[in-house]
Amino acid sequence: xxxxxxxxxxKTTASANLGVALANTGASVALVDMDIGLRNLDILMGLENxxxxxxxxxxxxxxxxxxxxxxxxxxxxxxxxxxxxxxxxTAVDADQMKKLCEELKELFEFVLIDSPAGIESGFQNAVAxxxxxxxxxxxxxSAVRDADRIIGLLEARKDEIKEYRLVLNRIxxxxxxxxxxMSVDDVLEILSVKLLGVxxxxxxxxxxxxxxxxVSGTDNTRSGLAFxxxxxxxxxxxxxxxxxxxxxxTWFSRITKFFNPAARV
Amino acid sequence: xxxxxxxxxxxxxxxxxxxxxxRMKTMLVHDRLxxxxxxxxxxxxxxxxxxxxxxxxxxxxxxxxxxQVERKASFVANFPLLRSKEx
Numbered sequence: 001x002x003x004x005x006x007x008x009x010x011k012t013t014a015s016a017n018l019g020v021a022l023a024n025t026g027a028s029v030a031l032v033d034m035d036i037g038l039r040n041l042d043i044l045m046g047l048e049n050x051x052x053x054x055x056x057x058x059x060x061x062x063x064x065x066x067x068x069x070x071x072x073x074x075x076x077x078x079x080x081x082x083x084x085x086x087x088x089x090t091a092v093d094a095d096q097m098k099k100l101c102e103e104l105k106e107l108f109e110f111v112l113i114d115s116p117a118g119i120e121s122g123f124q125n126a127v128a129x130x131x132x133x134x135x136x137x138x139x140x141x142s143a144v145r146d147a148d149r150i151i152g153l154l155e156a157r158k159d160e161i162k163e164y165r166l167v168l169n170r171i172x173x174x175x176x177x178x179x180x181x182m183s184v185d186d187v188l189e190i191l192s193v194k195l196l197g198v199x200x201x202x203x204x205x206x207x208x209x210x211x212x213x214x215v216s217g218t219d220n221t222r223s224g225l226a227f228x229x230x231x232x233x234x235x236x237x238x239x240x241x242x243x244x245x246x247x248x249x250t251w252f253s254r255i256t257k258f259f260n261p262a263a264r265v
Numbered sequence: 266x267x268x269x270x271x272x273x274x275x276x277x278x279x280x281x282x283x284x285x286x287x288r289m290k291t292m293l294v295h296d297r298l299x300x301x302x303x304x305x306x307x308x309x310x311x312x313x314x315x316x317x318x319x320x321x322x323x324x325x326x327x328x329x330x331x332x333q334v335e336r337k338a339s340f341v342a343n344f345p346l347l348r349s350k351e352x
Binding site: 141155176180186 | 280281282283285286288289290292293296297333335336
């Protein structure tokens with residue numbers, strides 16, 4: 001499952017991108033949108049016009065699972081199970097989700113559950129079918145606090161959730177360098193959690209959302225590369241973390257650093 | 266004087282990043298322990314009162330730290346003792 005506690009830190013973006021990146025490695029992947037009532041994953045995938053049935057229809061047996069799965073435009077081994085837009089989080093329960101995920105696990109190598117924000121029933125339903133969790137946060141204080149809360153909840157479910165790892169999203173290397181925000185190491189130290197990946201802030205994400213084509217499917221974006229690296233790590237490969245240092249060390253930045261030793265890290 | 270020096274020294278070195286990190290750590294220790302704000306301060310005053318019954322303390326150097334090791338909180342108190350008192 002992909003979870004965060006706080007909304008707007010990039011759960012759905014990460015789900016879409018990891019789905020595409022994993023499918024590009026050849027694995028069969030199901031993306032499950034658990035954000036019932038606030039459906040978005042279909043938009044990021046560019047599949048909003050193909051949604052006929054949804055997750056609640058499957059659970060309430062109005063259709064077969066295979067009928068509700070929407071195949072990706074480019075990747076035949078990637079499918080989306082959309083959320084219902086007109087229902088709410090109470091439309092399914094934990095047992096139903098567990099059963100649904102068991103079914104999906106039989107059909108796909110990877111089942112990615114995009115969890116809704118919050119720690120209420122939506123989270124509880126999403127966690128019910130999961131074996132591993134990817135906790136997404138940004139280096140902002142409010143997001144880190146909520147991630148810590150989620151980690152506490154995952155710790156309490158150690159029997160079901162075998163592993164959880166952190167993806168630190170929207171890192172701004174130049175701000176970290178100027179000591180204006182927390183670094184990757186700062187957040188890892190505070191949360192004491194294993195790192196799965198680091199994704200730099202990237203305007204391309206907005207463009208790609210508007211096009212309905214996740215960045216991890218195309219070359220030449222930093223964020224896309226970051227998501228592809230995470231996908232390879234999920235497949236068990238040992239991929240080094242990206243060097244996020246802003247490369248430009250100009251005479252000007254060197255002089256500023258000389259006069260402002262606090263910025264020298 | 267010590268605290269003034271501390272303040273001056275810190276303000277020149279502390280960055281926004283460190284401020285965020287320090288606030289974050291304190292906040293999470295409170296969150297994880299479900300510790301109400303101000304409780305630690307009360308504890309500190311009580312501890313000083315107890316230790317002061319037995320020792321004269323160097324109050325300026327008395328230090329309390331609320332830390333985390335892994336995801337566990339720890340509270341460290343340091344009382345520099347000047348001399349024992351008659352009990």
